[in-house]
Amino acid sequence: MRVTKPRIVPPGAPRNELGMTRRDYEGGMSTLCAGCGHDSVTAAIVQACFELSLPPQSVAKLSGIGCSSKTTAYFVAGAHGFNGVHGRMPAIAAGASAANRKLRYIGVSGDGDSLSIGLGQLGHAIRRNMNMLYMLENNGVYGLTKGQFSASADMGSRSKKGEKNQNEPIDPVLLALSLGATFVARSFSGDKEQLVPLIKAGLTHRGFGLIDVLSPCVTFNDHEGSTKSYAYVREHQQAAIAADYVEPRREITVSYAEGEAVSVEMHDGSNVLLRKLDRDYDPTDRAKALAYVQERVQRNEYVTGMIYLGEGRSHFHDRHNTPDEPLNSIPYEKLCPGSAGLAGILSGFR
């Protein structure tokens, strides 16, 4: 059942550049379990879209199947949404983006959707540097099919029934870094402060942006012995880099000591200011980022924040040399060589 939320806007609610309130970026009422991490991610997406003043119709929401994938129905009601088939959202995104490069694509997926059935598609979306923000709501289990281990479950992590996970986990961050992703972040659904600027930066990035969000499943994976529970993630989260999103034409006002912060200019003139919480860290060096995260993983730590940002790489549309005008709006007359063209073509077949 879909429940439409009443759109009552409290007087004096803050408005963005389009004169819209935060509520205008909400979607249908969530049907997820109370306390599910995914709902917090939804709220962060709403906040980010609101703060970026995105016209709702300029967004397209895509997802696969799973509790996480349901959430595209819960934000930005004024955007078209597409709940596809399990694990295949990137393919839909590729076609959609091919047809209209002007929309902003937000993909939402789960760890089952992305790392098991959809691992191939995720890998190829990264490889193509597709123009989209990909939110991986990672809870270590298949929520919707009731609690089986997913491919991101850590070795030795225990299920609710007490079984021990026997397989190595696939870490989406390490995967993305090694496949050449140009924007890689990790965050926690319970850390809105960190998550919202990351989403804003991801929506501004040109190319493929992955945010792996640890998003606990309160119903099947929030117990003692799980490495994806609220308590465990809180304790083992280590923020390496904080990202501040600075809008175009706004100045970076705070000043940082040498080596403490890097500012990366995005294609639209905005900036992502990366504050290093760990001085050794360089979020613009892929090899170092990979080594750093790998080392922390050995220590059972989740490195969070803007892990790697390589702005300015060629992306999906550059590589296909498509026009600035979306393919879906090129006038037919420009697409068809007509009867005159046909005569020439046919002469080559006689």
Place this chain on the structure above:
Amino acid sequence: MPERDLTQERLNDFVVKFANVNGTGSASANSLIMKSIFRMGVPVVGKNFFPSNIQGLPTWYEIRVTREGWRARSGRVDLMVAMNAETYARDIAEVAPGGWLLYDSTWPRPSLLSREDVTVLGVPLAQLCGDHFEGARARILMKNVMYAGVLAALLDLDLEIVRELLGESFARKPALADSNMNAIRIGYDYAREHFDCPLPIRIAPMDETRGHVMMDGNTAAALGCVYAGATVGAWYPITPSTSLMDAFRAFCARHRVDPETGRNNYMVIQAEDELAAIGAVIGASWNGARAFTPTSGPGVSLMNEFIGLAYYAEIPAVLFDVQRVGPSTGMPTRTQQCDLLTCAYASHGDTRHVLLFPADPGECFDFAVQAFDLAERLQTPVFVLLDLDIGMNDWMTKDPQWDDDYRPDRGKVITAEMLEGMQRFHRYLDVDGDGIPWRTIPGVGEKGAYFTRGSGHNQLGAYTEDPAEYQLVVDRLRRKFDAAARLVPTAVTEGSGRAEVGIVSFGSCDGAVREALAALRRTGVAVDYLRIRAFPFGEEVEEFLRDHEAIFVVEQNRDAQLRALLTLETAVEKRKLRSILHYNGLPMSADCVVDAVVAALAQGEAA
């Protein structure tokens, strides 16, 4: 020209078969001969029998010269050009009594290549090449060209036309054109000197190829995609569909690059597999582009889940299934019509799909364009079912025609202006009572936004698990499909309509069936013919089945899939339908139809 006895001489009516080793460059020599005959105004049929391999295995090419303009293979071989010593034994066995065999007598094989009723013509090709050309690769290539020269003498080809064709192929390398022509000459002169040229099987100019092209169906379908205004193609390479996307890219490189900006007004996505390919097509179509994927049986199997999504969520998609021999990997380079049922009902749950059955490359072009119109009009996947024979063989086909007034039928799409005047938009509401709802393209505006899902939805577009709401939508989908029967290409009928015997067929069987009809009529058997061009079946199919007591269903698969579909989807009584099945992987010939009909009539089974 003096009067001659045409039937005896078999003027313009014979078959030359080439036995080659693949990867040795023989294809261009064979096509040079075929094109020369075509340019002399004489109808030809070319069939390529190639292995699923890149280099070193036997491969055959067959050219049927047919003054009557038949379009199937004939099954007999009059002249065998035996260029593969490995297959000499079977090649000589295949020659019809009274026929000829040409081989490279640099290495004489008098005992192996001997048959009383076959004339063996030996030309020391390798030796001649060694004497005249330098370099191992050049010698191999020139050997092919040289046998083309021998054939030019044997068959009386017009050397000026051969020269012209070489000039066109090597337009940028005139030196190569000259050395090729030199090789032709050497072969030609040798043959004139040593044999009684031309043979009784020979070419005499006609004027029967004007207004025709020699084109394969994949190329024609690709051209249709360009003309239909398709901008997104997604695929994963698979024989025999690969050349469709190759052709699309080649056409786009010439006709779709913006002259001012140099940007591509198209995108071809080479997907990681067929699941991704169809997913991209669905994403692009959902987003308002015309999108397609070419594939073959194994690809369709992989695409099944997504096809069901497109059906249920009502998203246009165009699929070209260039069928090859199944099941499983089967014989990838051989032809069959074996995906009919899998495509008709592709995906789990109650699904059914619109299928188009082109019979030749000309129809591949037309149906490619229609497929996009139908997919968008009906908001559903549409399959164009080619097969390897149509897709990869060069067919003499009428020039595709283009009407410059054509504009794509985008179907029921609500624009931003229309939205302004609307209270509310509901995606799956049957406002017009024709089973087809209206859709919006993402980006059109907040009021037009809706949520696309493959899970249960009601007519307003909202998620549902309500029995009545669910049923309302799927019942409408069924009505929409039934209505499609009036939009798809109608079947073609031939005959008086009152013959007792009817033949029903589709796709690439058409050439063989038409030739068989003529043969049967010559023996006094009157037959009516129905060529089905689409599924769902129209009223005319129902009528034909009703009006004929004995009906032969001719098709290229083991399990009589067309017959099965007819019994499922029409009111026909099963007992009226007899199958004529051809499924060994080679294109069918008329004999197979004639023999089966004659045998059945003799037994009194059919009439």
